[in-house]
Amino acid sequence: MNERYSNPYLIGVILGLILLFSFYTMGRGVGSSASFARIAAESVKLVAPDHAKANIYFAKYMRGGKSPLMAWLVFLTLGAALGGLFSAFIANRIKGEVARGPSIGVAVRLWLALAGGVLSGFAARLARGCTSGQALTGASELAFGSWIFMLCIFAGAYAMAYFFRKEWL
Amino acid sequence: MGPLYKLGWFDFTYSLQLAALIGFFFGFVLERAGFGNPRKLTAIFYLRDFAVLKVMFTAIAVCILGLLYFSVLGWIDLGRVHILPTYIWPQIVGGLLLGAGFLIGGYCPTTSVVATASGKLDGVIFILGMVFGSLIFALVFPLIEGFYTSGHMGTVRLPDILNINSGIIAFLICLMAVGAFWIAEKTEGKFGDKETLPVGSAKIKRTGATLLILLGLILAVINPDRPVYSKSSVPAITSKETEKIEPVAPTADIPSSNEFKIVDDEGC
Numbered sequence: 001m002n003e004r005y006s007n008p009y010l011i012g013v014i015l016g017l018i019l020l021f022s023f024y025t026m027g028r029g030v031g032s033s034a035s036f037a038r039i040a041a042e043s044v045k046l047v048a049p050d051h052a053k054a055n056i057y058f059a060k061y062m063r064g065g066k067s068p069l070m071a072w073l074v075f076l077t078l079g080a081a082l083g084g085l086f087s088a089f090i091a092n093r094i095k096g097e098v099a100r101g102p103s104i105g106v107a108v109r110l111w112l113a114l115a116g117g118v119l120s121g122f123a124a125r126l127a128r129g130c131t132s133g134q135a136l137t138g139a140s141e142l143a144f145g146s147w148i149f150m151l152c153i154f155a156g157a158y159a160m161a162y163f164f165r166k167e168w169l
Numbered sequence: 170m171g172p173l174y175k176l177g178w179f180d181f182t183y184s185l186q187l188a189a190l191i192g193f194f195f196g197f198v199l200e201r202a203g204f205g206n207p208r209k210l211t212a213i214f215y216l217r218d219f220a221v222l223k224v225m226f227t228a229i230a231v232c233i234l235g236l237l238y239f240s241v242l243g244w245i246d247l248g249r250v251h252i253l254p255t256y257i258w259p260q261i262v263g264g265l266l267l268g269a270g271f272l273i274g275g276y277c278p279t280t281s282v283v284a285t286a287s288g289k290l291d292g293v294i295f296i297l298g299m300v301f302g303s304l305i306f307a308l309v310f311p312l313i314e315g316f317y318t319s320g321h322m323g324t325v326r327l328p329d330i331l332n333i334n335s336g337i338i339a340f341l342i343c344l345m346a347v348g349a350f351w352i353a354e355k356t357e358g359k360f361g362d363k364e365t366l367p368v369g370s371a372k373i374k375r376t377g378a379t380l381l382i383l384l385g386l387i388l389a390v391i392n393p394d395r396p397v398y399s400k401s402s403v404p405a406i407t408s409k410e411t412e413k414i415e416p417v418a419p420t421a422d423i424p425s426s427n428e429f430k431i432v433d434d435e436g437c
Contacts, residue, residue: 005203007369008220009350009377012227018194019228020235024244025187027172028251030195033278036296037303044304057310075185077282079192080199084283087200096288099207099275113291116274117281117298118305120267124278125306126317127263128256131277132195136225138253140232142326142338145255149264150225156268161214164272168211 031133207275257320343385
């Protein structure tokens with residue numbers, strides 16, 4: 001680690017202002033998880049177009065004959081990748097590695113990353129959003145379900161923490 | 170007056186460019202905070218580093234205050250902001266699963282993108298997993314559609330549920346945030362590693378906390394609900410009774426006057 005991370009409160013204030021800017025300009029908050037569902041829809045469309053159209057969930061991403069990837073959140077996610085890249089670059093933090101705790105192997109960590117990803121991808125669709133699109137955005141709007149959702153994220157993660165402590169500590 | 174897009178200030182193409190810009194800053198600050206690093210992200214669940222809680226709650230408090238002050242000043246029409254609808258059961262189960270996925274995988278969706286951008290292979294694998302997980306969801310969707318739409322309560326907000334005006338709710342959230350930060354710092358002092366935690370002056374923290382509570386308190390006194398919703402064209406928020414009887418379609422854009430329609434307005 002070449003540079004200390006920034007103060008979380010300062011980051012929080014800036015993030016809050018970014019979110020406010022998004023509400024002011026677009027009338028909606030940020031998000032990203034739908035981008036991955038759209039990538040899934042696009043992949044299915046490439047491999048088996050009829051299959052993609054027949055799926056009632058993917059159908060909503062293909063309304064109007066547009067590509068599922070021509071969407072607001074997809075561009076936001078691309079921007080986030082660029083922003084993350086830029087920040088990591090100026091802090092000298094770009095490094096090819098598998099991030100993990102000291103007592104776990106690379107292979108196990110990658111399998112767990114895959115499992116966690118599958119679980120998160122599924123869960124984000126079920127809850128209609130993720131930590132940003134549902135928790136951050138919805139909580140700022142004081143949406144009731146989003147507050148409950150956010151508490152449940154913390155509950156779910158704390159419940160698992162003990163069993164996966166070797167992965168991180 | 171905002172939201173600019175819904176009032177027809179710019180078109181879809183421009184909104185995509187704006188999305189990339191907003192995303193850029195979003196990804197940038199997440200990486201700054203260290204959220205491209207899963208050990209930093211999961212440290213909160215081992216009580217060692219509460220950066221996740223601090224960033225999230227500060228951002229939420231700032232944004233709540235911002236939205237309500239903007240609305241009081243007449244700069245934004247909250248009636249035209251897309252409020253996420255509540256589907257309580259899928260949100261509870263989805264939240265629990267997402268939390269488990271967060272701890273097991275080390276990331277949440279956006280942070281995995283930032284991790285990937287900074288070269289982490291596990292971030293790439295996590296993203297592949299999410300694509301696969303979304304695919305599974307779409308495939309089994311016909312089986313779980315009933316659950317997916319269960320517990321629909323419409324666009325209810327905390328002020329509706331608790332029957333308290335949103336200024337007071339904002340004030341309570343500010344108080345809660347400051348309380349949570351205080352507990353978090355105490356816990357970090359006990360379990361955390363002072364070498365890696367970002368430093369911050371106690372004086373600035375106290376000033377920030379005071380400012381947050383003060384802004385919340387002013388809001389509680391001026392009661393933003395009146396000016397906000399009297400001009401709003403959305404019936405769903407002013408009268409929760411009618412809301413409960415006939416729940417509106419979640420993505421429906423209720424203001425139907427001359428501004429153009431947004432086809433793809435979804436939460437995440």
